[in-house]
Amino acid sequence: MNAAWEVVIGLEIHTQLATKSKIFSGAATEYGAEPNTQACLVDLGYPGVLPVLNKEVVLMACKFGLAVNAEIAQRSVFARKNYFYPDLPKGYQISQMELPIVGKGELFIKDDAGNDKRIGITRAHLEEDAGKSIHEGLDRSSGIDLNRAGTPLLEIVSEPDLRSAKEAVAYMRKIHSIVRYLEISDGNMQEGSFRCDANVSVRPRGQEELGTRAELKNLNSFRFVEKAINIEIERQIEVIEDGGQVVQETRLYDSDKDETRSMRSKEEANDYRYFPDPDLLPVEIEQSFIDMVRNSLPELPAAKQERFIADYDIKSDDADILTGSRALADYYEAAVAASRASAQIVANWVLGELSGALNRDGVEIEASKISAGDLAGMLDRIADNTISGKIAKEVFEAMWAGEGTADSIIEAKGLKQITDTSAIEAIVDEVIAANPSQVAEFKSGKDKLIGFFVGQVMQKTGGKANPGQVNQILKSKLE
Amino acid sequence: MSDLHLLSLTQIAAGLEAGDYSAVDVTESLLARIKTHDVSLNAFITVTGEQALASAAAADAARAAGNAAALNGLPLVHKDIFCTRGVITTCGSRMLENFVSPYDATVVDRFASAGAVMLGKTNMDEFAMGSSNETSYFGAVRNPWDLERTPGGSSGGSAAAVAARLAPAATGTDTGGSIRQPAALTGTVGLKPTYGRVSRYGMIAFASSLDQAGVITRSAADAALLMGVMAGFDERDSTSIDHPVPDYSAGLQQSLKGLRVGIVRQHFDDGLEENTGKAVKESLAVLEAQGAILTEVDLPHIDLSVPTYYVVAPAECSSNLSRFDGVRFGHRAKDPEDLFDLYCRSRGEGFGDEVKRRIMTGTYVLSAGYYDAYYLKAQQVRKLIADDFKKAFADVDVIAGPTAPTPAFKLGDKTDDPITMYLNDIYTIGANLAGLPAISTPCGFDGGLPVGLHLVGPHWGEETLLRCAHQYQQQTDWHTACPEDFR
Numbered sequence: 001m002n003a004a005w006e007v008v009i010g011l012e013i014h015t016q017l018a019t020k021s022k023i024f025s026g027a028a029t030e031y032g033a034e035p036n037t038q039a040c041l042v043d044l045g046y047p048g049v050l051p052v053l054n055k056e057v058v059l060m061a062c063k064f065g066l067a068v069n070a071e072i073a074q075r076s077v078f079a080r081k082n083y084f085y086p087d088l089p090k091g092y093q094i095s096q097m098e099l100p101i102v103g104k105g106e107l108f109i110k111d112d113a114g115n116d117k118r119i120g121i122t123r124a125h126l127e128e129d130a131g132k133s134i135h136e137g138l139d140r141s142s143g144i145d146l147n148r149a150g151t152p153l154l155e156i157v158s159e160p161d162l163r164s165a166k167e168a169v170a171y172m173r174k175i176h177s178i179v180r181y182l183e184i185s186d187g188n189m190q191e192g193s194f195r196c197d198a199n200v201s202v203r204p205r206g207q208e209e210l211g212t213r214a215e216l217k218n219l220n221s222f223r224f225v226e227k228a229i230n231i232e233i234e235r236q237i238e239v240i241e242d243g244g245q246v247v248q249e250t251r252l253y254d255s256d257k258d259e260t261r262s263m264r265s266k267e268e269a270n271d272y273r274y275f276p277d278p279d280l281l282p283v284e285i286e287q288s289f290i291d292m293v294r295n296s297l298p299e300l301p302a303a304k305q306e307r308f309i310a311d312y313d314i315k316s317d318d319a320d321i322l323t324g325s326r327a328l329a330d331y332y333e334a335a336v337a338a339s340r341a342s343a344q345i346v347a348n349w350v351l352g353e354l355s356g357a358l359n360r361d362g363v364e365i366e367a368s369k370i371s372a373g374d375l376a377g378m379l380d381r382i383a384d385n386t387i388s389g390k391i392a393k394e395v396f397e398a399m400w401a402g403e404g405t406a407d408s409i410i411e412a413k414g415l416k417q418i419t420d421t422s423a424i425e426a427i428v429d430e431v432i433a434a435n436p437s438q439v440a441e442f443k444s445g446k447d448k449l450i451g452f453f454v455g456q457v458m459q460k461t462g463g464k465a466n467p468g469q470v471n472q473i474l475k476s477k478l479e
Numbered sequence: 480m481s482d483l484h485l486l487s488l489t490q491i492a493a494g495l496e497a498g499d500y501s502a503v504d505v506t507e508s509l510l511a512r513i514k515t516h517d518v519s520l521n522a523f524i525t526v527t528g529e530q531a532l533a534s535a536a537a538a539d540a541a542r543a544a545g546n547a548a549a550l551n552g553l554p555l556v557h558k559d560i561f562c563t564r565g566v567i568t569t570c571g572s573r574m575l576e577n578f579v580s581p582y583d584a585t586v587v588d589r590f591a592s593a594g595a596v597m598l599g600k601t602n603m604d605e606f607a608m609g610s611s612n613e614t615s616y617f618g619a620v621r622n623p624w625d626l627e628r629t630p631g632g633s634s635g636g637s638a639a640a641v642a643a644r645l646a647p648a649a650t651g652t653d654t655g656g657s658i659r660q661p662a663a664l665t666g667t668v669g670l671k672p673t674y675g676r677v678s679r680y681g682m683i684a685f686a687s688s689l690d691q692a693g694v695i696t697r698s699a700a701d702a703a704l705l706m707g708v709m710a711g712f713d714e715r716d717s718t719s720i721d722h723p724v725p726d727y728s729a730g731l732q733q734s735l736k737g738l739r740v741g742i743v744r745q746h747f748d749d750g751l752e753e754n755t756g757k758a759v760k761e762s763l764a765v766l767e768a769q770g771a772i773l774t775e776v777d778l779p780h781i782d783l784s785v786p787t788y789y790v791v792a793p794a795e796c797s798s799n800l801s802r803f804d805g806v807r808f809g810h811r812a813k814d815p816e817d818l819f820d821l822y823c824r825s826r827g828e829g830f831g832d833e834v835k836r837r838i839m840t841g842t843y844v845l846s847a848g849y850y851d852a853y854y855l856k857a858q859q860v861r862k863l864i865a866d867d868f869k870k871a872f873a874d875v876d877v878i879a880g881p882t883a884p885t886p887a888f889k890l891g892d893k894t895d896d897p898i899t900m901y902l903n904d905i906y907t908i909g910a911n912l913a914g915l916p917a918i919s920t921p922c923g924f925d926g927g928l929p930v931g932l933h934l935v936g937p938h939w940g941e942e943t944l945l946r947c948a949h950q951y952q953q954q955t956d957w958h959t960a961c962p963e964d965f966r
Contacts, residue, residue: 041582045802047575047809048562048584048681050716080798082845084822091801144806273845275854278688278795280717 006205007233008213009162009198010122013175015154015185016129016193017060023128023152024051024094031191035145039131043150045089050279053078057126057152058283060184061101062293064154067178067300068121070105072290078126078280082273087131087144095155097274100125101283107178108302109170110320111163119171120159127153154184160199160210165229169222172196173324177301181326195220200232201246211236212246216253216260228253232260304329312336312343321351327365331372339376341383349379353396370399378406391415391463418465421473424457427465428473431456442478450474483508484644485961488553488701491647495542495552502535502542502552506596509554513598513645516965520621522630522639524559525567526599534596541594548594549708556646558637559600560607561587561692562681570683571603571615571633574803574810574829584681585713586650586692593708598646601636605831606800607657607685609633610903611893614833619890622665623962624928628887631661631903637695638665643965648696648705652682654689655788656882656907659919662695663882663931666921666960668948669695670702673938674914675720678713684799686792687718689911698958699920699948703727706941722939730942731949736770738947741875743778746906752885758923758930759881765954766879766947776871776878780863784908785901787864790844790857791912796834797841803829836897865913872937877947881906882919882931906933916941920948921957929960 022029025042042049065072079097102124111117131146156175162168176194179185187194201213216232219225231253236246248266253259299307301323308319308329323329332350336343354375358365378395381387387395387410398409410416418424431453432439442449450471457470483505486494494500510528517523531554538552562568562580569575583591591597604614612620612635620635622628623643630639634651638661641649651658653671662669670693677692684690694705707728712721742763747756767773805811805825812824830838844853871878883903893900910917915935922932932951936944952958 044807046581046807047568047570047578047683047802048580050680050718052715052717082798082801084801084804086804086806086818089802089807091804092798271847273798273842273847273850275794275798275845275850278686278718279684 004205005202005233005237006207007163008160008201008203008210009165009168009229010160011158011162011168011172011196011198013156013158013172013194013196015156015175015179015187017057017152017154018183018185019054019056019060019152021054022150023054023057023126025150027150029151031188031193033147035134035143035147037147039146039149043089043146045091051094051277053280053283054152057154058101058285059293060152060182061124061126061154062285062290063182063184063297064124064156064179065102065105066290066294066297067182068105068107070121070124071103072285073099073101073103074285074287075099076101076125076283076285078277078283079274080277083270085130086142087133087146087149089131089146089149093128093130094277094280095127096125099282101285107171107174109167109174112166117161117167119161119167122157122159124154124156127155129153154179160201165226165233168198168229169226172222172225174301177324181298181300189220189222192220196225198225198229198232200229200236202233202236202240212248214246214248214260215250217250217263219253224253224255227255227258228260231258235260298326312347314344314347318344318347318351322347325365331365331368334372335376335379337376338373339379339383341376341379345382346376346379349375353393357396357400369402370396374399374405381406381410385417385419385466386410387415387417388463388467391417415464418461419469421469424461424465424469424473425477427457427460428453428470428477431460432477439478450478453478484512485966486647487698488555488647488696488704489698491553492550492704496547502538502554502596503532505552505554506531506535506598509598509646513640516643516645519626520623520639520643520645521618522602522620522636522643522645523556523599524569524571524602524617524636527566527597528599530566531596531598534591538594538596548592550590550704551594552596553594553648554596554598554646555590555648555650555705556598556601556637556640557587557650558603558634558652560603560652560683561600561650562683563587563597563600566600568600568683569617570607571605571617572829572831572834573616574826576616576810578809580681582681585678585715586709587681589708589711590650590705595708601634601640601649603636604633604657605834606683606796607633607652607654607690608796608833608837610656610660610900611888611890612636612661613890613894614831616831621890622887622928623965624666625887627889628928629664629890631664631883631887633657633661634669634695635661638662638667638669641665641667641695641697642962644961648694648701650692650709651695652685652690652692653907653911654685654691654792655911656904658693658695659907659917659931659933660883660904662919663921663933664887664929666929666957666962667695667697668699668702668921668958669693669919669931670706670941670944671910671917672706672710672941673916674911675718676710676722676916676939676941678711678716678719680713680715684795686795687799688795689788689792691911699918699945699952700728700731702918703731703945703949706945710941725942727942727945730946733946733950734770735766735947735950738766738771738877738943739875740766740771740773741776741871741878742773743776743781743878743880745778745781746880750884750902750905751881752925754925755881755883755885755930758925759932762922762932762951762955763879765951769950769954771947774875776875778864778867778871778909780860780867781909783860784864784912785905787857787860787912788904788908789840789901790853791861793837793841794845794854794857795841797838797845800830800834800838805829833897861912864909868909868913868915868935868937876936876943877940878935880933882933883907886925886928886930910935914938916944918944918948920951921960922951922955923957924960929957
């Protein structure tokens, strides 16, 4: 981006854990309920109430830790982060500070040059979410919805190993994919279940000391992460090149104006007065529990990608995208298993037509209008020469529109490929007879005209003639 | 039946069982006494007369139907720190002056389920912060032995009510001595159980790692009766411990022969008033005469317990009291200009001086740059103190000494000097820091004012403490003494 400056980024990703009840109370965590209908006395911070840890979150944190090859702390401690805010009912957030449940880990992304790059994970800790302050639609006052208060979060902190906005997004996608594989989070970014803060700084290339960082808060889409970081990088470089200094501060990204602006500086920052929460016992985890969790882990994206490349002999990039979500990978494997087509052809279709249609209609793979089995059925018709690849696209769209299976559509629309040599020969003869001047040109050496003849034949057959056969017959007749 | 108020819990239980009187009779009698006598004592913040009569009637009906529960029809009062559903729960503070709890504390629930009848909620130091009951927003409680004097604190209302025969038993909470010191100063029995023995759910937190609920009664046998109901694991309190609950009454009769009683030298030094010390020493001689073996034990770090406590307790309280922000419940300042104003005035108006002092101290010791020097250091010393006790209990069964350095002092005497006030808990704080059970039982008088003998036990040592106090009470009658104006 800028040869003189090196960018240094670290991410703090907040993942909402997919538990049924809250981290320290029995209230439900379901999204979108009427304000304050899913907050019990514990969530409201009533006098005398006490938190009780939901053991499910410990299991989920362990799964994540093991998935990123991290140390699981045998003893971790909940601490109170003290600050006043109306949507923080107790006046403190229960989090983990000195002793987080997940220690150092790692994962690999592709860097900008396409090489594998290791990104260190510093830690991941459990904490409770705060409620929401609502300012819109209320006359000169603010509302507070505490439904979200006490929702379990896993905060995943990376090392400052990321060197561009693109790498940051690649890393975030990997984490997103892992938490969804593990089924510990729904990863829904619109609902705020997966969001991040980015620590961004720049330094002159070659300098070892880190530049002063700014923290970009609450980025809740991959696109915003990339845009916000890039804008912040530009801003910081401009400040320094204009002779100024970057101030350590928290900044907000405004997606409407596409700019970041200061929220509070370090001087205004809270002293959170962390100390161990005396209402909760340290979380003790035994090795046998860790072993049990390890044995229960599903195949993870990196391993699946390697297996796809080895077993299916498909392109590495395709394997990467196909394993991006467990549902997509499962769909792909089901289609490969059900089809006679090559695994690469299946990959091409899943990543091409199918992904295109899913994106276009905003449909998740789980809700695909064409099942893996039906897609396989269509690919078999290509493989056995019933239809051409081109006609297949028409069949695909009809299947997507719910008109039936490949076979019924081919039948109903009469799309069966013409493979009868004598039928094709008759049409070829017609085309040759109708275009004497092009025939002459071809014979005088203008080989490229073969395409013209193929096109004419295909037009006359409504695209149904087998292209390979047409080519062969044309050549033999013209030479 | 004019002297029902003089009966102990165990005596009332026997009378109810025998059909000598009904629970409604007992309740009416005590409510009448509260009405007459609490004017001079100020021991109650709320009297729940109607509710009490209804529970008493229900208890009588249950008994008639053959369904008498463990404490069927037995009257008691709760310190106003315990949340009681539908009843105002103030914690002695203006902050919660009008707070009606939507739920019952586990302790309240257990007693209600056992058929006990709650007569009302007792006065206390604001948020349990104080040793004289003078920090209560609802005014100081007066000691029935001398109305010019403090009943101690923070469970001063509970202690005064029991001493004045307005109730046979009361709940209390003890963070640094708040059950035992008032018990000593009013001539009652006060038991603070092992940390984790009784659920803290619904007990408004002061310092969570030190707070423990207990009872104030007029005999060890009554304390044993209540403990059997009160103790036990509660899944709503992560710090409560799943440890079997013994029959506390069963072992009371066992003699003290061979009981090893440790004496701590520092507990009899200059700070102890002479006649208080004399009374305590005489009580030790009684124990010895009953077969106990007295030995000196060393608690090398016990002198550090007061400073340690006044770092740990304020630190936790500064955080625990943050929820009182005027947003969802409790005192809310009128016409706030903005959020900051709402916070500042709601808390400024809602909290009294001592609470503010501790919030500020606690905020300071947890602040960046001071945490290591104060909070962390205090936790390290706390560990040393706990280790000292552990070592000592390898050689003795209980540690005995005075509960408080002086008998009840005059109201207003120490209010200008927090440090002198804090030193009142010098002998009791160690048990809280180490999470140990301890009991105070009346052992004599100093200038006409009651003196308490303090017994500390190892973890889960409640049975031994109750037995020791009970056996002592079989040889002495200090615990039956009643202040003249309240007979």
